[in-house]
Amino acid sequence: MINKNGTLPDLPPPSTNIGVIGWLRNNLFPSPLNTLLTFFAIYIIYLVIVPTVDWAFLNSNWVGESRDACTGGGACWVFISARFDLFMYGFYPESEYWRINLAFAILVLLLVLLNIRQVPQRGWLAAFTLICYPVITFYLFSGGVFGLDPVDTSKWGGLSLTLILSGVGIVASLPLGVILALGRNSQMPIVKAASIVFIEFWRGVPLITVLFMSSVMLPLFLPEGTSFDKLLRAMIGIVLFESAYMAEVVRGGLAAIPRGQYEAAKALGLNYWKSMALIILPQALKLVIPGIVNTFIALFKDTTLVLIIGLFDLLTTIEAGFKDSHWLGYALEGYVFAALVYWIFCFSMSRYSQHLERKLSTGHAR
Amino acid sequence: MTPTDKSGSGTVESDEAIIEIAGMHKWYGEFHVLKDINLRVCKGERIVVCGPSGSGKSTMIRCINRLEEHQTGKIIVDGIELNDDLKRIDRIRREVGMVFQHFNLFPHLTVLENCCLAPIWVRRMPRKKAEEIGMQYLERVKIPEQAKKYPGQLSGGQQQRVAIARSLCMSPSIMLFDEPTSALDPEMIKEVLETMIELAESGMTMIVVTHEMGFAKTVANRVIFMDEGQIIEENDPETFFSSPEHDRTKLFLSQIM
Ligand SMILES: Nc1ncnc2c1ncn2[C@@H]1O[C@H](COP(=O)(O)OP(=O)(O)OP(=O)(O)O)[C@@H](O)[C@H]1O
Ligand SMILES: [Mg+2]
Secondary structure: OOOOOOOOOOOOOOHHHOHHHHHHHHHOOOOHHHHHHHHHHHHHHHHHHHHHHHHHHHOOEOOOOOHHHOOOOOOEOHHHHHOHHHHHHOOOOHHHHHHHHHHHHHHHHHHHHHOOOOOOOHHHHHHHHHHHHHHHHHHHHHOOOOOOOOOOHHHOEHHHHHHHHHHHHHHHHHHHHHHHHHHHOOOOHHHHHHHHHHHHHHHHOOHHHHHHHHHHHHHHHOOOOOOOOHHHHHHHHHHHHHHHHHHHHHHHHHHOOOHHHHHHHHHOOOOHHHHHHHHHHHHHHHHOHHHHHHHHHHHHHHHHHHHHHOOEEHHHHHHHHHHOHHHOOOHHHHHHHHHHHHHHHHHHHHHHHHHHHHHHOOOOOO | OOHHHHOOOOOOOOOOEEEEEEEEEEEEOOEEEEEEEEEEEEOOOEEEEEOOOOOOHHHHHHHHOOOOOOOEEEEEEOOEEOOOOHHHHHHHHHHEEEEOOOOOOOOOOOHHHHHHHHHHHOOOOOHHHHHHHHHHHHHHOOOHHHOOOOHHHOOHHHHHHHHHHHHHOOOOOEEEEEOOOOOOOHHHHHHHHHHHHHHHHOOOEEEEEOOOHHHHHHHOOEEEEEEOOEEEEEEOHHHHHHOOOOHHHHHHHHHHO
8 A cells, every 4th residue: 555655654553562452562472481381470479479468458447456466367466456555656655655656757757848839938948947957856855845745765666766867867977977088088197197097987787786775785884873875875876887888878969970060169269178068978969869768767777676775776676576475476566567668668658769869850960 | 571572462451460389399198299380370361281192281280279288399379378377278279260171060959059058158148149140140151951960961072160169159260170171072162162162351360271272372471381390482472373482382282283
């Protein structure tokens, strides 16, 4: 079939190449071997999915007060719901839960506002979130002011403790890491050497050792009678440890910025700090967003290690829950729940980082 | 005798020296890259520097705004002698604008933000005023409509014109150009050269490293030929192109013309 002017007309592709059938043909059954593999894979998935769904949903129990409610033979989610408060708030007094909820609600509100383009003065809002909000949260949690009952940090626990530890770690390790990275690139030999020693020391020891030292060794060196909050020590340990990692991530970004950017900034009369703050770091940090978020995610999960110094983070409260004689034997439910909570937070961070990368891209491929 | 007397094209406003380089030497480690450089540039003068690759042209003009450090000799810019004093370096960099071969625009900022950045942060100008000035210079280089775009969305010639506008926003008294057109396609070279010619007509003091001999002939007061880290020959464009004194200059000219 040839058109009048001699060109071939546009024809639709054969139906076997498009749509669902085309996709199946191309991706699942292109050859006998692949067809075999496809059926094999479907069989494996079937073997895994069916018992999982049975366990988690079909044969599970959701409502009740004690283990007597779990009669289905599948997952006993009653364990989670009965112990939910413990998992969220640790040993925080029940009458004061509202303080934690309020702190969390403020955070959610701030984060939402920060991501709405129309909100005026977002720079100040960001500064408020990073500087004032932690202070507010600290006083809400620990009390002792404005007629709030003091709550000792040993009572803090559960998911709220996990979030505090990782929040502090994230907020403090990034600026510290940036400073260390700049220090490592510095022209001044002493600054450079100090940064290298710091980074290499903290990267070289396992976090578990850091935490252990902070709780066992540090008190030995401090003058007798000084008490130094256990949680605070853990936080300092985590921040120092993670900032060393962050420094190396940021340094990778700095190395990727062409020399011309430094020169143009200098030639315009910007001094070192201004050219770093306005030209180099915005570009370098943007380049290493995936690395930064990767470190944040690792940090979030590493906070579980505080269990060895006797802090009750989410995972520890869950473990304590199923070691309780009322709930013995429900470890699997506990771990699945823990995995789900951690996964939700880590996955959100990962998605947010992708969103940020897209938002900050300016169509410039270097 | 000042070089003004020889000026073949255009006029020079005064014979007051704005850049003075005397007996300047520079080494990269063991490598003696600049040897006994002497150069006096008057206010409003346009100087073209040419020479083979690796002869030290870039290094010489980068010494003027201290992107490179010289080891011996004197460089005086606008009455300020360059040394390790950071305050002086800052003052000189405010007076000296520089345009690079690869533009070096800031890719994370819009064109207008590129222009306003230094006036706001170095000259402490209010943002509104800086934006007005930025737009004024973008109009002068004929791309006001690109103000809200990012550099990555512009052509090479447009980027280089933004880079020129960005330098001009600091109202420098001297402009340095390091091969501003050699990374550009031929049709874009023209638009950048036109911008530079206009700038020259406005009386700006310019030192231009370039191999665009047409530009040198129409705009320069003096052409300087460098080879192996030395200034070999220095003359008004007419004499320089019609009857070069040194063999090396002749050889170089025969290769590029
Ligand atoms: N940072 C550096 N360290 C060591 N040597 C350098 C450095 N920068 C430049 N050089 C050397 O100094 C010499 C002069 O370099 P320069 O860039 O000034 O030459 P140029 O005349 O601008 O050449 P081109 O026309 O290729 O730009 C070259 O031999 C170069 O290899
Ligand atoms: Mg060069």
